[in-house]
Amino acid sequence: MTTDDKKSKVKLRSAEWFGTQDKNGFMYRSWMKNQGIPDHEFQGKPIIGICNTWSELTPCNAHFRKLAEHVKKGILEAGGYPVEFPVFSNGESNLRPTAMLTRNLASMDVEESIRGNPIDAVVLLVGCDKTTPALLMGAASVDVPAIVVTGGPMLNGKLNGKNIGSGTAVWQLHEQVKAGEIKMHDFLAAEAGHSRSAGTCNTMGTASTMACMAESLGTSLPHNAAIPAVDARRYVLAHLSGMRIVDMVWEDLRLSKVLTKEAFENAIRVNAAIGGSTNAVIHLKAIAGRIGVDLELEDWTRIGRGTPTVVDLLPSGRFLMEEFYYAGGLPGVIRRLGEAGKLPNPGALTVNGKSLWDNCADAPIYDDEVIRKIDNPLIEDGGICILRGNLAPRGAVLKPSAATPELMKHRGRAVVFENFDDYKARIGDPDLDVDASCILVMKNCGPKGYPGMAEVGNMGLPPKILATGVKDMVRISDARMSGTAYGTVVLHVAPEARAGGPLAVVKEGDFIELDCAAGRLHLDVSDEELKARLDVWAAAQTVDPADATGYRHLYVQHVLQADEGCDFDFLRGCRGSAVPRHSH
Known part of the structure; x- marks a missing residue:
């Protein structure tokens, strides 16, 4: 035709x-x-919206004005007309209490901006962690042709002549300060070289993970995930994406034709291969819920487990996003998976009109250290571990590629913190009753409890333990963890404590069993004792006045649990792009 x-x-x-x-x-x-x-x-002419999350308060996305100009050139060249519009920019680094609190708010902004305005398709300019899922969620609910353009990762960080990873380095350096291994002035000196160019974190944190998810879902052009933010090829990709979105209008290539169950299965497998963030579990679930795809926690076990992690990248490995791009980027990873018969759905459609495998079958791989061969992986099984048991009836997650293998099966005594403030107040106490075999447990940091489910799950270890040379302990919470973080950390316990989950009634001294291979997270108390504790807990609950008004009220009243993607209950499903009734 x-x-x-x-x-x-x-x-x-x-x-x-x-x-x-x-x-x-x-x-x-x-x-x-x-x-x-x-x-x-x-x-x-097709009118193409450019949905821009530029903000000087979102440093990862602060270069998006220039990026948008290159998208516009492509749209004009292809015969469309570009119209740029702003949406809520929920930047991870500055926004309090957590950008996750406003992910759904941003998605509502995106959805209504697209539906209510005269645009035929949209280019989604994303970068910082929550901007990628927020924009995909909003666009999916409208189901117009859409293409993702990511801002790209920043250049390698530098400290004392060596590469350091943005995000990951701060966790490592802070632990070294607490352990007395480095001085405070050395810690502060790292700031200047930590984030030295435009772009997102240069480790396989949530921003890089979600960029890879967008590409593996087929919603972006090949190589979108990894081109550094300041590399001229990033602007070429933006230009080409602007050209492509115009053709997508004429092809009626809407998101629902790309975001299929097969696409999500590919993304789950890719997440394991890259050692991606646990946050992807929540965000993919939320995106799937908007487009009407039935995605379950068990899909992460069915598709992800047994997949080798082949990308040797911080926080799981050694390298950074610059090296990843130079080594071949995400197309190289997909080629590795496909050649080994580990790409679930090679024929899944992508926004350039070709299949995922057609895009990647001949992708060059320049460095077998960065993108390893399947038979020489960084981690034999990098799939996200889904845990269930009486402590997490609706599930919890653990990232094996960032964990200590010896702790993946562990039984320990619980050291319990009622909330994040309690943790901060007590973790440094030299009299804290804790040893290296204990399990740190933190409550009330989930979607309703924090609220917003902050990235505080990777609790720093007690200084008295760090001083002995121990670098990792099992930690359990209903919180999230930054994709730049590491450790044997159980996250997203559902139901959360604030919603009456069993986590709410774990007591100091209880014993907990973790068995990642068996997918088990068990509190060693009887069913009768657990029920009795929960009955007492429920009778003592009161309403937090801070939850009574404003956006926080809307959030706490309507947010779903982690296993359902933490979307609002009333936002699930695709509402379509029907033109609203005019007012004139």
């Missing part, structure tokens, strides 16, 4: 605004013309 044939079959959504010769058409066009737009731009 020729391009003209395709165009003849597609009715532009924007024509509902600009394509009528009446009072409404007059008004819509007239107001837009105050920006100097000539009349011919409204005549049968």
